[in-house]
Amino acid sequence: MTQALRDDARLWRSPLLPDAELLTAQYYAQEFAPHWHEGFSIPVIQRGAQTYRYRGTLCLAGVGSIAAINPGEIHTGERATDTGWAYRAFYPSMAWMQALASDMAGRAVDVPWLPDGAICDVEVAGELAFAHHLLESGDDALAAESALTGAFALLLSRYSRTKVQTQDLHPDAVRVERMKAKLLEDLTLPLTLSEMAAAVGLSSFHAARLFSRSVGMPPHAWRNQIRLNRALAWLRQGQSVTEVAVAHGFTDQSHFTRHFKRAFGSAPGALTKLSR
Helix, strand or coil: CHHEEEEEEEECCCCCCCCEEEEEHHHHHHEEEECCCCCEEEEEEEEEEEEECCCCEEEEECCCCCCCCCCCCCCCEEECCCCCCCCCCCEEHHHHHHHHHHHHHHCCCCCCCCCCCCCCCCCHHHHHHHHHHHHCCCCCCHHHHHHHHHHHHHHHHHHCCCCCCCCCCCCHHHHHHHHHHHCCCCCCCCCHHHHHHHHHHCCCCHHHHHCCCCCCCCCHHHHHHHHHHHHHHHCCCCCCHHHHHHHCCCCCHHHHHHHHHHHHHHCCHHHHHCCC
């Protein structure tokens, strides 16, 4: 068996998704025995394809699809191609999913239930996979939690069997300014979406939605742009990229450089050289 066809799985946790596990895996020989989960199973297929028996049906999930399993439902799983399959999976609790659905609706609602069989939606699958990647990298808690909340809200708004009607959004300039102030308190410290939302008395879902609609970009992007703009002055003075990155709250030089190039089209080192 070649390296490319070797089973490789990592089960891990994130404080941003409480009482839940996450899985990053590629499988070739793995065959899941019939089993069930207390919470939801939300795998996003990234390579190859998987077959699984669920509620008396043999289902097929390929790249860009979501092999969602509701709590307590017995299912199996094995490869559907000669090269196996790879996925990123979430296992959120019923309480977390119900809380998000209730936040979206602006009132208490029942636990949302997802349809039987694979969900073939490249956009939703992409949003979920991106959120999973951000949670795993751990570079930016605010960005990761925002992506997580947004991806699952999109999933529920499109596929919950009981339609989750999102509450109307009303302008609230006072809360937006208070959120900005919270984001600016200390740019070097990690900040979660939940912490920012709690500071203005909103759920994470509504805080992110209100901020993005009012400002034109999500909270983490706005905060990072402030960091980048302030970092420019240091770079003009000839400070090293590593020093500038740490002083402005980026996890390391590569994290800072990636964001700098996306905003300004060039690596920060170029500006440092011009200042010498």
